[in-house]
Amino acid sequence: MAAAVLFRHPSSLEHDTGGHPENARRIVAIERALSERDWLGWEVRSSPAATREQLGRVHPAQHVDRLEAFCRRGGGMIDMDTLVSPGSFEAALHAAGGAVAMVDALLGSEGTAAAGGGAVRCAASLHRPPGHHAKPAQAMGFCLFGNVAVGAAHAIEAHGAQRVLIFDWDVHHGNGTNAIFRERDDVLFCSIHQSPLYPGTGAASDIGRGAGAGFSVNMPVPGGSGDAVFLSHVEHVVRPLARSFAPDLLLLSAGYDAHADDPLAGCRVTDAGFAGMAALMRATADELEIPLGLVLEGGYELAALARCVVVTLAALGADEAPAVPAVELDPLALQAQQRLAAHWPTLA
Numbered sequence: 001m002a003a004a005v006l007f008r009h010p011s012s013l014e015h016d017t018g019g020h021p022e023n024a025r026r027i028v029a030i031e032r033a034l035s036e037r038d039w040l041g042w043e044v045r046s047s048p049a050a051t052r053e054q055l056g057r058v059h060p061a062q063h064v065d066r067l068e069a070f071c072r073r074g075g076g077m078i079d080m081d082t083l084v085s086p087g088s089f090e091a092a093l094h095a096a097g098g099a100v101a102m103v104d105a106l107l108g109s110e111g112t113a114a115a116g117g118g119a120v121r122c123a124a125s126l127h128r129p130p131g132h133h134a135k136p137a138q139a140m141g142f143c144l145f146g147n148v149a150v151g152a153a154h155a156i157e158a159h160g161a162q163r164v165l166i167f168d169w170d171v172h173h174g175n176g177t178n179a180i181f182r183e184r185d186d187v188l189f190c191s192i193h194q195s196p197l198y199p200g201t202g203a204a205s206d207i208g209r210g211a212g213a214g215f216s217v218n219m220p221v222p223g224g225s226g227d228a229v230f231l232s233h234v235e236h237v238v239r240p241l242a243r244s245f246a247p248d249l250l251l252l253s254a255g256y257d258a259h260a261d262d263p264l265a266g267c268r269v270t271d272a273g274f275a276g277m278a279a280l281m282r283a284t285a286d287e288l289e290i291p292l293g294l295v296l297e298g299g300y301e302l303a304a305l306a307r308c309v310v311v312t313l314a315a316l317g318a319d320e321a322p323a324v325p326a327v328e329l330d331p332l333a334l335q336a337q338q339r340l341a342a343h344w345p346t347l348a
């Protein structure tokens with residue numbers, strides 16, 4: 001039994017978006033880089049399609065039906081950014097199903113809370129379309145179903161997870177994931193994102209609502225932010241929150257469009273920055289003795305995307321935990337600590 005499992009499906013290549021930046025070449029580039037490295041020793045599995053029941057925990061049935069009918073009729077533009085083809089519905093089912101199967105591997109009989117021991121302690125679901133912009137009843141921002149949200153809901157409903165932490169390091173705010181869990185206290189959603197930038201949500205003041213107050217942690221950063229800012233938010237905000245929240249499962253919504261080479265945004269994260277964030281999250285999962293799953297989001301510069309997925313999976317899956325970088329407290333991360341301290345006293 002492998003310690004690390006990767007979920008993929010060829011339907012990711014059949015979601016035809018033409019010359020759109022979110023296109024099949026992204027998956028081709030990632031899989032080529034991984035296969036050249038013997039998939040880093042990860043076991044590769046085929047993702048099942050998500051069932052209506054699994055999707056229904058996050059999306060109303062009408063949303064699923066409408067999307068299926070639209071794709072079957074040939075597809076087209078859902079909005080200015082979101083384009084679908086006849087193969088898109090199947091691709092979206094497997095993208096969500098990959099996240100579900102990943103959670104099954106991590107929390108089912110194969111997985112274990114303890115690191116090592118040969119059981120599955122980390123996994124990745126590498127598909128397109130991405131998911132973190134998809135709202136319960138609205139596809140948007142290249143996203144059709146909320147893949148990581150479907151995975152988190154599956155952890156809670158099917159595996160009895162009490163708490164799930166989702167950390168979204170995509171350069172865009174994961175507005176869909178945030179909307180899905182905004183009023184809940186069993187999913188802690190943490191997002192670092194460039195602001196201002198699409199989709200315009202994710203203000204620092206958006207901390208969740210009702211029972212979920214304090215469980216949406218939005219960390220907007222200005223364009224130009226690089227490794228120091230991103231790593232500081234991980235080390236000094238996300239990791240202390242994880243220790244306080246004590247989740248049963250850690251999920252990464254991993255986009256690579258904060259990379260300096262990415263054409264869609266203006267952040268300056270390097271390959272080493274992504275490796276560092278991955279090492280910090282790996283250390284967090286090890287420390288809390290919980291499994292960690294990664295769901296691919298954005299990333300549009302093919303070479304940087306492929307390289308950074310490789311360094312991330314290398315850090316997550318390595319037999320020996322990689323060295324954790326020493327990270328200074330950035331002024332923006334300090335501000336985040338201060339505003340969160342009312343809900344999370346250990347950050348004070």
Ligand SMILES: [Zn+2]
Pocket residue numbers: 170171172255257297298299
């Ligand atoms: Zn993005």
